[in-house]
Amino acid sequence: MARSRWVSKLPIGLGFGIAWQSSYDGDSSPAEKLTLAADGVVRSSRAVYTIAFIVADYKLSLRRFSSDSPEYRTKLSEVHLRSAKKLLSLCEFNKGFYVKAGQFISALRQVPKEYSTTLSSLQDQANPYPFKDIREVIVKNLGKDLTQIFLFFDEQPIAAASIAQVHHGLLKDNQEVAVKVQYPGLKQRMKIDITTMSILSTSVSWIFPEYRFGQIVSEFERAMNLELDFIQEGNNSERAARNFKKNNVLKIPHVYWDLTTSQVLTMEFCRGQKVDDLDFLKQSGINPLKVAKALMDVFSEMIFVHGFVHGDPHPGNILVSPVGHGGFSLVLLDHGIYTELDEMFRINYCQLWKALILQDPQKIRQLGEQLGVGKYSKYLPVIFTGRTMESKSVLGTQMSNEEKKHLKQELRSLKMDDISSFMESLPPDFLSILRTEYVLISSTKLLHYKSCFNPKLLY
Numbered sequence: 001m002a003r004s005r006w007v008s009k010l011p012i013g014l015g016f017g018i019a020w021q022s023s024y025d026g027d028s029s030p031a032e033k034l035t036l037a038a039d040g041v042v043r044s045s046r047a048v049y050t051i052a053f054i055v056a057d058y059k060l061s062l063r064r065f066s067s068d069s070p071e072y073r074t075k076l077s078e079v080h081l082r083s084a085k086k087l088l089s090l091c092e093f094n095k096g097f098y099v100k101a102g103q104f105i106s107a108l109r110q111v112p113k114e115y116s117t118t119l120s121s122l123q124d125q126a127n128p129y130p131f132k133d134i135r136e137v138i139v140k141n142l143g144k145d146l147t148q149i150f151l152f153f154d155e156q157p158i159a160a161a162s163i164a165q166v167h168h169g170l171l172k173d174n175q176e177v178a179v180k181v182q183y184p185g186l187k188q189r190m191k192i193d194i195t196t197m198s199i200l201s202t203s204v205s206w207i208f209p210e211y212r213f214g215q216i217v218s219e220f221e222r223a224m225n226l227e228l229d230f231i232q233e234g235n236n237s238e239r240a241a242r243n244f245k246k247n248n249v250l251k252i253p254h255v256y257w258d259l260t261t262s263q264v265l266t267m268e269f270c271r272g273q274k275v276d277d278l279d280f281l282k283q284s285g286i287n288p289l290k291v292a293k294a295l296m297d298v299f300s301e302m303i304f305v306h307g308f309v310h311g312d313p314h315p316g317n318i319l320v321s322p323v324g325h326g327g328f329s330l331v332l333l334d335h336g337i338y339t340e341l342d343e344m345f346r347i348n349y350c351q352l353w354k355a356l357i358l359q360d361p362q363k364i365r366q367l368g369e370q371l372g373v374g375k376y377s378k379y380l381p382v383i384f385t386g387r388t389m390e391s392k393s394v395l396g397t398q399m400s401n402e403e404k405k406h407l408k409q410e411l412r413s414l415k416m417d418d419i420s421s422f423m424e425s426l427p428p429d430f431l432s433i434l435r436t437e438y439v440l441i442s443s444t445k446l447l448h449y450k451s452c453f454n455p456k457l458l459y
Contacts, residue, residue, distance in 0.1 A: 043094045043098075043192065043193065043196070044192060044196045046090060046093060046094060047090060047094065047098075047196050047197075047200060048196075048200065050086050050087065050089075050090040051200045053086060054083045054086055054087070057079055057082060057083060058079055058083070061075055061078070061079045062075060062076060062079065077112075077114060080112045080114035080115065081114040081118065083114075083115075084112075084114045084115045084117075084118035084119060085118055087102065087105075087115070087118075087119065088102065088118050088119055088121065088122070091119070091122055092122075094193075095127070095162065096162055096163070096183075096186070096189055096193065097162070097163075097186075097189065097190055097193040097194070097224065098193065099122050099126070099162040100162045100163065100220075100224065100227075101193075101197065101220055102119045102122040103119070103122050103162075103314075104216075104219075104220050104223065104435075105119055105216070106118075106119035106120040106122065107314075107435050107438050107439045108216070108434070108435055108438065126160040126161045126162055126165075127160065128157045128160040128165045129160075129165060129183050129184075131155040133183070133184055134157075134165065134167070134181050136184070137181050137182065137183075137184055137263055137264065138179070138181060138264055141261040141262075141263050141264045142259060142261070142264060149169075149171065149172070149259065150169045150170060150171060150172070151170045151171065151172055151174070152169060152170040153167060153168075153169040153170075153179075154167055154168045154169065155167070158178070159316065161316075163182060163183060163186055163224075163227060163228065164180050164181055164182045164183060165180075165181060165183075166178050166179065166180045166181075167179045167181065168269060169266075169269075171256075175256075175268075176268075176269035177256060177259075177266050177267060177268065177269050178253070178266075178267050178268070178269045178270075179259075179264065179265070179266050179267075180230065180264070180265040180266075180267070181263070181264055182228065182230065182262075182263040182264070186228060187228060190224055190228070194217070194220075194221050194224070197217050197220070198217050201216075201217045219428065219431055219432070222428075223311065223337050226336055226337050226338070227336035227337055228262075228336075229262055229336070230260060230261065230262050230263060230264065230265040230336075231260065231261070231262050232336070233265060233334075233335050233336040234255040234257065234260055234265060234335075236335040236336070236338045237252055237253070237255055237267075237335040238255060239308060240252055240302075240308065240310065240332070240335060240338075243301075243302075243306045243308060244298070244301075247298070247301075248324070248325040249294050249298075249324060249325055249326065249328075249329055249330055250294075250298055250329070250330050250332060251270060251321070251324070251329050251330065251331045251332070252331075252332050252335075253267040253268040253269075253270050253331070253333070254267065254268040255267055255268075256268075270319065270321065270331045270333075271319075271321060272319025272320050272321040272329075272331045273319060273320055274315040274316060274318070274319065274320075275291065275295065275315050275318040275319065275320050275330070276315040277315075277320070280320070281320065284322040284328070285322075285327070286320065286322060286327060286328045290326070290328075291320055291328060291330070294328075294330060295318065295330060295440070296440075298330065298332075299313065299436070299437075299440055303341065303346070303349070303433065304346060304349075304350050307340060307341035307342070307343065307345075307346050308338055308339075308340055308341075309338060309339045309340075309341065309432070309433065309436055310332065310335065310337075310338060310436065311337030311338055311339055311432060311435070311436055312334055312336070312337050312436075312439065313332075313436060313439050313440045314439050316333075316334075317332065317333045317334040318330060318331070318332060318333070319331035319333065339428075339429060339432040339433065339436070341429050341433070342429070345371070345427070345429045345430075348367055348370050348371050349371070349430075349433070351363070351367055352364065352367045352368075352371065352380065353384075355367060356380070356381060356384055356385055356395075357395060359387075359391065359392065359394075361389050361390070364377055364380055364381065364389065365377050365378075368380055371427065371430060372425060372426065372427045372430070373422065373425045373426060373430070374425055376421065376422040376425055379422060383434070387399065387403070388403065388406050390403075390406065391403050391406075
């Protein structure tokens with residue numbers, strides 16, 4: 001009984017230690033630090049409990065089966081689904097960076113489908129902060145009351161995400177603007193949440209050596225540090241606008257620098273509907289396939305020409321306006337996360353697509369070595385084209401029954417250790433591009449996967 005009580009208190013004690021240590025901030029008062037630590041205790045303890053239950057579920061549910069047996073794979077899928085639902089619940093309760101982490105994981109095509117499918121529901125979840133808190137952030141950052149800056153400022157947000165919400169306003173000179181306001185206390189909460197995730201990731205890898213998520217946590221931390229700096233987001237926005245200044249389909253909102261800080265970003269207000277709103281496209285007489293092609297052309301140019309790639313192209317960040325060249329325009333929002341690709345990576349990645357199209361196994365293996373994935377290059381055709389290395393059917397055509405059978409066998413042979421090792425072998429650029437392309441494909445749902453790039457740019 002005593003041991004049971006001790007074990008039950010362990011997550012709380014661990015949670016408090018994480019929260020107190022991570023909440024240290026030289027600018028915080030003792031009262032603020034205590035409040036932050038108390039909030040962190042609840043969040044961290046909940047995370048520790050959840051991961052502990054998941055680990056126990058995997059251990060107990062799979063111990064009776066051989067990893068090569070059909071029963072093991074069936075049971076593994078069941079545990080994946082149960083665990084994904086527990087993680088979803090954790091993200092919904094803890095909110096904030098846990099929601100962002102769930103979104104991040106759901107956009108990784110390397111994770112089991114049970115996780116990506118279950119956690120994808122987080123893309124549409126966000127509860128706005130009370131306007132009183134938002135007003136305080138704006139006044140503190142801009143040094144003026146709202147009435148001194150705006151003729152009109154809508155207290156109801158037009159969009160809310162896990163780290164910020166956006167309000168519609170009208171400046172004194174009658175310019176319509178969108179004001180993105182970061183939620184208060186996020187940087188301190190991020191320290192607590194990232195520390196918790198790192199400790200849990202290390203713990204899981206220690207218990208399950210085949211489950212290694214350190215690289216994912218590191219990439220997530222990098223992305224969040226970028227996304228919390230609205231000055232950097234404004235710079236990214238302007239650089240992307242310069243790259244596409246000759247493109248008459250893409251619109252990137254203008255930044256009002258005199259009303260922008262690291263926590264408040266004021267931009268030109270642009271109207272439009274989400275790119276996956278097929279009803280809107282139909283009512284507006286806009287061809288979804290043309291929209292999809294234009295979007296794929298934009299991101300192909302980002303990857304293969306500029307090497308400066310938007311890292312979060314989900315539907316809420318891509319709007320379609322019925323005004324523009326050819327009957328519509330694309331509005332690209334949320335420029336916090338960008339990946340900058342070096343020239344050698346772009347050349348190799350370009351050549352990889354050429355080899356995939358031409359179905360050149362030898363070249364694919366060679367490029368796999370150059371891109372750092374080594375022996376796991378055999379999975380590149382599966383990831384990008386849904387084909388095996390030995391497939392002979394032309395992209396865009398149906399695979400033969402024999403090829404489908406071979407592909408199923410290839411996928412069944414994959415173990416978690418293979419996936420973990422593959423992810424560890426990926427250079428950061430490659431991991432970022434995989435995530436961006438997966439989010440982009442999921443966003444449009446308009447074209448087959450093969451259309452996620454422009455082959456003309458390969459030559």
